[in-house]
Amino acid sequence: MNDPNLQDFIDLSAELTGLSAKLLAPAVDPINLPPVFFDTAQQGMGTEAFSKLLNLYVPIKGQPHEQIASAILGSSDPQIAKGARSIMKLWLLGSWYQPYDQGTAKEHDIRVVSDQAYKESWAWKIAQSHPMGYSEYHFGYWAEQPPTLKQFTGVDAKEGQQP
Template sequence: MATVLAIPATRAATFAAMSAALTGFKPDFIAPPVDPNQLHAHLLHHIDELAGTTSVDQLLAQFTVLQAHGQTSQQIADVMLGISPSSHAPAAQLAQSIVKLWYLGSWYPPGSTSAFDGNVVSSQAYVGGLAWRAMQAHAMGDSPFKFGDWTSAPPSLAEFGADVPEHKS
């Protein structure tokens, strides 16, 4: 992913903020201030190619409107994912595909219900998948931890980037 992607910074930032709302992860985890891999821009580039820039821009516009109306991240996710109110609209299906991509590193076409329709978009997307963070784990063969780290308790979900309240002991 060393290739510089020609995605406007404001569009990438809006995509990162929308992704944070949809996935339940902190915005600064989705798009860290210092991020040589630019995973959010990389995924946006793939989504543009796979779903079409027009569809993605419509979804980003929907997010911007919901955010401007003061909706919480959970409320935004509920509407955009077609949870409340219930919807099977193309925009909701695209949002669901984006969540799957963030968590699994695989693109499932909008509306797909098959576990076998997914295609890994890149090794970086797979390794950076949020499912690993949600499980407090890492992809096989890729770990930011040192040897013997299993002897101590795993970091909290909040330390893994999940947007959850800190648990105080």
């Protein structure tokens, strides 16, 4: 991964989703969704707004998660805040939720990025499930205790819970 903008996008996505950048963009990745998601977000937000989002993120990279979330999701620029929310949905659901009118795309348009994006979306992993009609599990797996959430996401389920 030679493009620093792509790495910044992955790091920002990790902040927005709460998932590790290493999980979003593993070293060995035959599916290679990060560049697809990068292009999708850039096209969906527009080059100028997408650049503003990354330019807002880069100087605060490494700050506490709460500060990054506040700066990005609470931005006074609605394109940045709405675009960041669409990026979260992109990783979690494998679909682009158009945050505002951009080119021929209208606000609230939804499009599945690809069958691989849908199949590999994080919502399935977080729910410890799989999309209808597709599973890498063996027949009868549903009768067994599922793997822990930490095995799927790297995050202990109790870490993210409020007291």
